[in-house]
Amino acid sequence: MSIGGNVVRTTKELDEEQIIAMFHSGMTSCKIAKLLHVHPYKIAEILKKHNMVYGVERQRRPDEKEIVEAYKSGKGTMDICREFEANKSTVRRILLRNGVELRRRTKNKNSERNPQTAE
DSSP: OEETTEEOOOGGGSOHHHHHHHHHTTOOHHHHHHHHTSOHHHHHHHHHHTTOOOSOOOOOOOOHHHHHHHHHTTOOHHHHHHHHTOOHHHHHHHHHHTTOOOOOOOSOHHHHHSOOOOO
16 A cells, blocks of 8 residues: 555564564664654554563652752752752752752852952
């Protein structure tokens, strides 16, 4: 069957072993789908059927208690972000949800690096 110049294949016509071999060689499921002229969903279906991990796996959730303790011990939000590999807004949301009063920045970090002299 041909639609708009592209060959459309059903799942039955696809060689699953070929798809798995392509995936193991480092090709993404989207690239495999383009080469075989199928929707990426079909490739994902086959990979899932063979218990293959594809795509980006969700990162573990940061432990809220550890984040709160780190902030209360004096660490800054950006230091916590780096330590827990979390987004700044995620850390801020966790702190607010746990009733932590956020500190305000007292100095501009750039002013410490490049002090200007008064003339």
